[in-house]
Amino acid sequence: MTKKTPLLGKTLGELKAIVQDLGMPKFTAGQIASWLYDKKVSSIEEMTNLSLKNRERLMENYEVGASAPVHEMRSVDGTVKYLFCTPEGDYIESVYIPDDDRATLCVSSQVGCKMNCKFCMTGKQGYTTSLTAAQILNQIYSVPERDTLTNVVFMGMGEPFDNLDEVLRALEILTADYGYKWSPKRITVSTVGLRKGLERFLEESDCHLAISLHSPFPSQRRELMPAEKAFSITEMVEILRRYDFSKQRRLSFEYIVFKGVNDSLIYAKELVKLLRGLDCRMNLIRFHAIPNVDLEGTDMESMIAFRDYLTQHGLFATIRASRGEDIFAACGMLSTAQQQAEKKEKESETF
Structure with missing residues (x-):
């Protein structure tokens, strides 16, 4: 056929x-x-x-090309993690996050990821393939909560700027009059920062932008995020300074706070220095532990002190609430578990 x-x-x-x-x-x-x-x-x-x-x-x-999730896990806090299977038999994840009057869906843009960030389970899978616009939109199209969604974030599996053609096609459909008719303010795209992708995205899309930062020191950021070698955070900030983020588009930085690694006020002071004069906000995130990685999340007292220092020195900061910790909360955990289960099943069939 x-x-x-x-x-x-x-x-x-x-x-x-x-x-x-x-x-x-x-x-x-x-x-x-x-x-x-x-x-x-x-x-x-x-x-x-x-x-x-x-x-x-x-x-x-x-x-039409729509396909329902093959598995779901529901948290006690209302968060739902959905597992989708592509036509090629690969697995990707989406996460539905209800929060008062907001209903956010976190979508994936790739199967696996090339970036290999130390703290990310998806990076441990390696890279398999990039999703098509159809496979990206299907995550929105096929969840039961699709008609109540208020926001979509491209913060799932994969690096959106490593698959920018398909991501931009999906963004066009989400915001166009012939498509979903969403305001770009309802959509955020997260990236580790790839130079060509960043510049093109800023020119071709009005959606919000989130940069994965995690350390203000290039040498340490390189250890956590190998992408720093090709495009440093200092170069990225200089490019961002050329754009006006005061009106429609919002710029934010994502900062996972690791215990004893990047949680002292020395780091907060350096962040203020790095981002001074840039119209942005900082999202502080508690780390969800993943197997075989020697990092752990810091305590809430340290996170509050970190947030307060940033805000008091002109860098607006928030602490993102942890959600879905009882359902493979970290990105890539559910798809990895599914892959491992299928591998064991195949191995058992050979004996």
């Missing part, structure tokens, strides 16, 4: 090219976009304002 191409993840321009190639009226592209991104249908058969003949033409080589 010929593998069909997903319509999910196609921009209006791409849909126009498809209908033109199939000899269908031009306006059909807008109808298809409406069925996909407004009505969120699961099959082409449901696109009832297309003629039966045009639906049949479309179904010969295309499908």
Whole structure:
């Protein structure tokens, strides 16, 4: 059977090219976009304002391309971690995080990751492949809470700027009038910082930006995050200074606080110095322990002192509440567990 191409993840321009190639009226592209991104249908058969003949033409080589999660884990605090399986049999994770009047979905952009950050379970998997826009959007399209979401963050598995073409395509669909019609203010993209990706993102998208920082000292950041070798945090900050973050786009820095590593006021003072004059905020994050990594989270008293110093010296800081600690909270944990379970199953079948 010929593998069909997903319509999910196609921009209006791409849909126009498809209908033109199939000899269908031009306006059909807008109808298809409406069925996909407004009505969120699961099959082409449901696109009832297309003629039966045009639906049949479309179904010969295309499908909606949505697929439900294969597994979920629910936390006592309401957080839900979803596991998706790609058509190639790879696993990715999304996390639904309810918080008062906000409902955030954290989505993945790759299977595994090339960045190999010391504290990240996804990096321990290595890199397998980048997700298509269809696979990125499917994480939003196919969760039960999709119609109540207020925010989406690209902070799941993978480095978004290492898959920027597909991420930008997904962002276009999320914010376009023919798509989800979301404000860019509802979307945040997180990155370790890749020079070409950063500059292009700043030029081509108005979505919020979050930079994984974790140490203000380049030598130490290099130990935690090998990407520092190619593009240092000091160079990154200089590029960020050229852009106006005071209006639509928000700039934030993510800082995981490790006990005895980066939690003293020496680090807080250096952060103030590094980011002075930059319109930004700092998100302090408690570390979720992962196997075989000699790092641990600091205590809340130290985090509060760290936050207060930053805020008192002009760098607005918040402590991100820990969520879902009872359900493989750290990114990459659930997919890794699934991979290991399947590996053991295959090994047992050989004996």
